[in-house]
Amino acid sequence: MYKVLLVEDEKMIRKGLAYNFDWIGCECTIVGEAGNGEEGVEMIRSLNPDIVVTDVGMPIKNGIQMLEETMEAYGYEAIILSVYDEFHYAKAAMHLGVAEYLIKPLEYEQLKKALEKAKAQCRMKQHFSDAETKTREALERDVFDFKIVLPEQSYSPRTRVMVTYIRDNYQKKISINDLIEPLQTSATYLNQLFKKETGFPFNDFLNRYRIQMAIQKLKEDDCKIYNVAVECGFKEYKYFINVFKKYTGILPSAFVAYYQKKRxxxxxxxxxxxxxxxxxxxxxxxxxxxxxxxxxxxxxxxxx
The missing domain is CATH 1.20.5 (Single alpha-helices involved in coiled-coils or other helix-helix interfaces)
Incomplete structure (x- = not known):
């Protein structure tokens, strides 16, 4: 359910909206009512609504002033109610990015459509917020563990050779079969040995290393995602996108956007x-x- 705050100085109109409109049918619930913009500011801060339905002309603080003070900080969607002689507020309202500007007397069908628009914008914001959160979490938990791609003293000689081979040739098309003759054993045995000592199958380890290298390149200024993919051994761009998302939980474009913003x-x-x-x-x-x-x-x- 979407949380809705009503801000209207005329009590009769406010109560009529609260009790005569089918909010539940629109997947909404009224979490609070305010009689002026000042009360609206306080309730926005305390209730954190998803949608604010507000009048414009109100005492103490008008609707535009209330939105200017809180809309960006609290990220809600706004639906404005007005009368014809207050239409000069419309330009300011549109500048703020309100979902809809409705003229009184209000028709409930108009309000229903405005709520659908506001809910769609709420969902879009949530989508972008989730994507940003995933990006931040991926970076904060440091999923790109550099230790897994470096030869360890505890590895057997054959495993050290395989890890070094990946490190030195990840840009090329390589496979465990390349090492059958040099190490004089079967691919099956090598893969079992590699997984036992590193915790990853050969191809999984190879892709992790490639993504690790891609991460470093994507942090550079003016990087091109397609070029990074090729430089890291991915000849098919779509496959690179899928592998990158598999190991990081985010798309390369989201990663680049995050680092550019951070920079x-x-x-x-x-x-x-x-x-x-x-x-x-x-x-x-x-x-x-x-x-x-x-x-x-x-x-x-x-x-x-």
Missing amino acids: RFIMDEMTEKKKRESSQEISCGAARWLRISWKAVTWREEKG
Whole structure:
């Protein structure tokens, strides 16, 4: 059920909306009612609604002011109710990205359609939020364990050869069959040995290493996902996408978007820090100049 907050200063209209409209049939439930924009702000903060249905012209704080103060921070969808002589608010409402702007007297069929639109936008936001969460979780849990792809002293000589072969030739089309003759044993035995000592079948280990290398390349500026796929041994782009998602839980494009966003954030933080430091230096310099100037003036007065 989608949580809906009603914000309307005319009690009769507000109660009529709350009790005469089929909210349950629209997969919605009224979680609160507010009589003005100020109350609306408080209830948005405390109830965190999915959808806010609000009047525009209200005392203390109007609907537009309430939306400007809370909409971006709390990420809800808004449906505005207005009358013809308040239509000059429409431009501001559209700028805020409200789901719908309805004119009073309200027809319930219009409200039903507006709710469907608002719910669709809620679902879209949730989809993007889930994708971003998956990206962040994948990065935070560090699924790309570098230790699994490095030869360990505990490995047998044959397994070390196989791991080294993967590391040195992952860009090419390789298989465990390439090692049958050099290691003088069967592919079945090699794969059993490899899985026993590394925990992964040969091909699984190979793909993990390729994805690990792809991750490093995708962090670079101006990287092209298709080129990265080829450089990491994936000749078919679609297969690379599927393998990448299998091991990371996200698409390569989502990974790139996350790192670009993260890089911009870091750069912005560094820029702001430099600005603050520069401002402090200027302030300190000005203060030193004032102290020196004052000393000079005092010295001249004393001298005189």
